[in-house]
Amino acid sequence: MSTFLQSNAGHGPGPVVVCIDVLTMLILLYYSERTRALWVACCAAFTVLAVLTHVAFYTARQMSLVAYITAAGLFGGYCLLLPLFIRMIVLEWQRFTSRRSSRKSSKPNI
Numbered sequence: 854m855s856t857f858l859q860s861n862a863g864h865g866p867g868p869v870v871v872c873i874d875v876l877t878m879l880i881l882l883y884y885s886e887r888t889r890a891l892w893v894a895c896c897a898a899f900t901v902l903a904v905l906t907h908v909a910f911y912t913a914r915q916m917s918l919v920a921y922i923t924a925a926g927l928f929g930g931y932c933l934l935l936p937l938f939i940r941m942i943v944l945e946w947q948r949f950t951s952r953r954s955s956r957k958s959s960k961p962n963i
Contacts, residue, residue, distance in 0.1 A: 871907045874929060878904050895936035903929030 881897035906924040910916050 871904075874900065874904050874907060892936040892940040896933055899928050899932040899936075902932070 878897065878900040881893065881900050885893040885897040903925055906921065906928060909924075910921040
Protein backbone atom coordinates (compact mmCIF):
# COMPACT_ATOMS: atom_id res chain seq x y z
CA MET A 854 0.00 0.00 0.00
CA SER A 855 2.75 2.42 0.91
CA THR A 856 4.39 1.95 -2.50
CA PHE A 857 1.39 3.53 -4.20
CA LEU A 858 1.53 6.56 -1.90
CA GLN A 859 5.27 7.07 -2.40
CA SER A 860 6.33 10.52 -3.56
CA ASN A 861 7.93 10.74 -7.00
CA ALA A 862 9.73 13.96 -6.13
CA GLY A 863 12.94 12.11 -5.25
CA HIS A 864 13.26 13.42 -1.70
CA GLY A 865 12.87 10.06 0.02
CA PRO A 866 9.92 8.64 1.88
CA GLY A 867 7.03 10.88 2.65
CA PRO A 868 5.52 11.02 6.11
CA VAL A 869 2.45 9.10 4.94
CA VAL A 870 4.59 6.18 3.77
CA VAL A 871 6.52 6.07 7.04
CA CYS A 872 3.29 6.21 9.07
CA ILE A 873 1.76 3.35 7.08
CA ASP A 874 4.88 1.23 7.52
CA VAL A 875 5.07 1.97 11.26
CA LEU A 876 1.38 1.15 11.70
CA THR A 877 1.82 -2.10 9.76
CA MET A 878 4.83 -2.96 11.90
CA LEU A 879 2.90 -2.37 15.14
CA ILE A 880 -0.06 -4.46 13.97
CA LEU A 881 2.19 -7.33 12.90
CA LEU A 882 4.18 -7.20 16.15
CA TYR A 883 0.95 -7.34 18.16
CA TYR A 884 -0.43 -10.16 16.02
CA SER A 885 2.88 -12.03 16.27
CA GLU A 886 2.84 -11.78 20.04
CA ARG A 887 -0.75 -13.04 20.19
CA THR A 888 -0.55 -15.92 17.72
CA ARG A 889 3.05 -17.08 18.21
CA ALA A 890 3.06 -18.16 14.57
CA LEU A 891 6.46 -18.30 12.87
CA TRP A 892 5.24 -16.81 9.58
CA VAL A 893 3.75 -13.79 11.39
CA ALA A 894 6.98 -13.32 13.34
CA CYS A 895 8.92 -13.32 10.06
CA CYS A 896 6.54 -10.75 8.56
CA ALA A 897 6.91 -8.59 11.69
CA ALA A 898 10.71 -8.85 11.52
CA PHE A 899 10.78 -7.72 7.90
CA THR A 900 8.51 -4.76 8.64
CA VAL A 901 10.84 -3.79 11.51
CA LEU A 902 13.71 -3.82 9.00
CA ALA A 903 11.68 -1.69 6.60
CA VAL A 904 10.97 0.87 9.32
CA LEU A 905 14.63 0.86 10.35
CA THR A 906 15.48 1.59 6.72
CA HIS A 907 13.29 4.71 6.94
CA VAL A 908 14.99 5.71 10.18
CA ALA A 909 18.43 5.18 8.66
CA PHE A 910 17.52 7.30 5.65
CA TYR A 911 16.30 10.17 7.83
CA THR A 912 19.24 10.08 10.25
CA ALA A 913 22.16 9.26 7.95
CA ARG A 914 22.13 11.87 5.22
CA GLN A 915 25.01 10.12 3.43
CA MET A 916 22.70 7.27 2.45
CA SER A 917 21.96 7.41 -1.25
CA LEU A 918 18.41 7.30 -2.55
CA VAL A 919 19.21 4.18 -4.58
CA ALA A 920 20.37 2.33 -1.46
CA TYR A 921 17.25 3.45 0.43
CA ILE A 922 14.87 2.36 -2.33
CA THR A 923 16.65 -0.98 -2.68
CA ALA A 924 16.57 -1.73 1.05
CA ALA A 925 12.99 -0.53 1.55
CA GLY A 926 11.76 -2.46 -1.47
CA LEU A 927 13.63 -5.58 -0.43
CA PHE A 928 12.58 -5.64 3.25
CA GLY A 929 9.14 -4.08 2.94
CA GLY A 930 8.27 -5.78 -0.32
CA TYR A 931 9.86 -8.99 -1.49
CA CYS A 932 11.04 -10.28 1.90
CA LEU A 933 7.61 -9.59 3.38
CA LEU A 934 5.95 -11.59 0.62
CA LEU A 935 8.14 -14.66 1.22
CA PRO A 936 6.59 -15.81 4.55
CA LEU A 937 3.11 -15.02 3.22
CA PHE A 938 3.77 -17.17 0.17
CA ILE A 939 5.18 -20.04 2.22
CA ARG A 940 2.16 -19.92 4.56
CA MET A 941 -0.19 -19.99 1.59
CA ILE A 942 1.58 -23.06 0.17
CA VAL A 943 1.39 -24.84 3.55
CA LEU A 944 -2.34 -24.08 3.90
CA GLU A 945 -3.09 -25.28 0.38
CA TRP A 946 -1.11 -28.48 1.01
CA GLN A 947 -3.07 -29.10 4.21
CA ARG A 948 -6.33 -28.50 2.38
CA PHE A 949 -5.30 -30.87 -0.41
CA THR A 950 -4.29 -33.67 1.94
CA SER A 951 -7.44 -33.33 4.06
CA ARG A 952 -9.63 -33.47 0.95
CA ARG A 953 -7.76 -36.49 -0.30
CA SER A 954 -8.06 -38.32 3.01
CA SER A 955 -11.78 -37.51 3.25
CA ARG A 956 -12.33 -38.95 -0.23
CA LYS A 957 -10.53 -42.17 0.74
CA SER A 958 -12.60 -42.57 3.90
CA SER A 959 -15.89 -41.97 2.10
CA LYS A 960 -15.31 -44.71 -0.52
CA PRO A 961 -17.41 -47.81 0.13
CA ASN A 962 -15.48 -50.99 0.87
CA ILE A 963 -16.36 -53.77 -1.57
